[in-house]
Amino acid sequence: MTNAVYLASLVNSSGSNVTLSGGVVGAGTGVAFPATQSASSNANTLDDYEEGTWTPSVGGTASYTVDNVGTYTKVGRLVTCNFDLQINLIGTGSTSSITNFPFANTFSAPVTGSVSYYTNLGVAVNFIAFYINNGVTSINFVANTANSVGVGLNGFAALGTSTRVIGAVTYPTST
Amino acid sequence: MSTLTETKVIDQITVTENGIVLYREATRILKDGEQIAQTYHRTSLTPAQDLTGQPANVVAICNAAWTEEVVAAYQAQVAQQGI
Numbered sequence: 001m002t003n004a005v006y007l008a009s010l011v012n013s014s015g016s017n018v019t020l021s022g023g024v025v026g027a028g029t030g031v032a033f034p035a036t037q038s039a040s041s042n043a044n045t046l047d048d049y050e051e052g053t054w055t056p057s058v059g060g061t062a063s064y065t066v067d068n069v070g071t072y073t074k075v076g077r078l079v080t081c082n083f084d085l086q087i088n089l090i091g092t093g094s095t096s097s098i099t100n101f102p103f104a105n106t107f108s109a110p111v112t113g114s115v116s117y118y119t120n121l122g123v124a125v126n127f128i129a130f131y132i133n134n135g136v137t138s139i140n141f142v143a144n145t146a147n148s149v150g151v152g153l154n155g156f157a158a159l160g161t162s163t164r165v166i167g168a169v170t171y172p173t174s175t
Numbered sequence: 176m177s178t179l180t181e182t183k184v185i186d187q188i189t190v191t192e193n194g195i196v197l198y199r200e201a202t203r204i205l206k207d208g209e210q211i212a213q214t215y216h217r218t219s220l221t222p223a224q225d226l227t228g229q230p231a232n233v234v235a236i237c238n239a240a241w242t243e244e245v246v247a248a249y250q251a252q253v254a255q256q257g258i
Contacts, residue, residue, distance in 0.1 A: 024210060024213065026211060026212050026213070027211070027212070035186065035187075035201070035213075036187060050215065051215070052199070052214060052215030052216055052217055053214070053215070053216045053217075054216065054217045054218065055216075055218070059224075059225075072217065099219070099221070100218060100219055101219060102197070102217035102218075102219060103197065103217075103219075104191050104193075104195055104197070104219070110256075133253075133256040134256070135191070135192070135193050135195075135252065136195070136221070136252075136253065136256070137195055137197070137219035137221065138221070
């Protein structure tokens with residue numbers, strides 16, 4: 001069997017999609033993976049693709065605006081999570097952590113995420129970022145409120161009523 | 176005339192080694208009974224988290240997975256994870 005024949009066997013009748021076993025083709029053109037990952041042990045095999053939404057949360061009695069959203073895209077074992085956290089009232093919610101990320105981080109060390117926009121933080125800062133620890137689905141903020149050669153505030157209380165933070169993080173996950 | 180319907184189903188529930196419950200809700204659009212589109216929304220629940228408002232089948236799995244030992248081990252893990 002030639003490579004051309006193998007490829008032809010993967011393309012559907014419209015000639016526009018490649019459907020892997022268990023995949024469901026929707027509108028448009030692309031490669032359809034199965035809804036549930038069929039994990040490969042081969043380091044050179046792409047075995048999953050999924051995109052969707054999640055809801056960033058600080059827990060407790062916090063309330064949010066209707067625009068509080070998160071999205072994720074998982075390619076193989078790597079997931080990128082974007083969020084636009086928009087707190088209405090902080091209540092008893094956490095001021096230093098965002099929870100409910102869609103996958104757990106499986107890297108052995110903390111993975112850093114970036115903040116692209118913020119307003120109404122609990123404290124003025126000149127640096128802010130966050131990290132997700134191994135094995136968890138929540139992030140903690142780090143910040144400096146003055147020039148420093150290191151991170152001054154680990155577990156920084158960044159969040160409060162009317163805080164908005166937009167950020168993103170990419171990390172490996174096992175599922 | 177075609178009939179469009181929308182269904183929501185929890186199609187995946189995963190429990191991680193340390194007791195975090197990850198679940199996926201699929202929203203499916205069907206045309207005359209055949210799926211034409213699907214979107215996902217994911218949620219993660221950590222051991223001992225408040226389960227108010229969560230789906231009954233997810234709550235059942237959380238309650239089974241979150242033994243006292245699992246909760247204590249998870250809380251210990253988080254407590255010692257400072258950089």
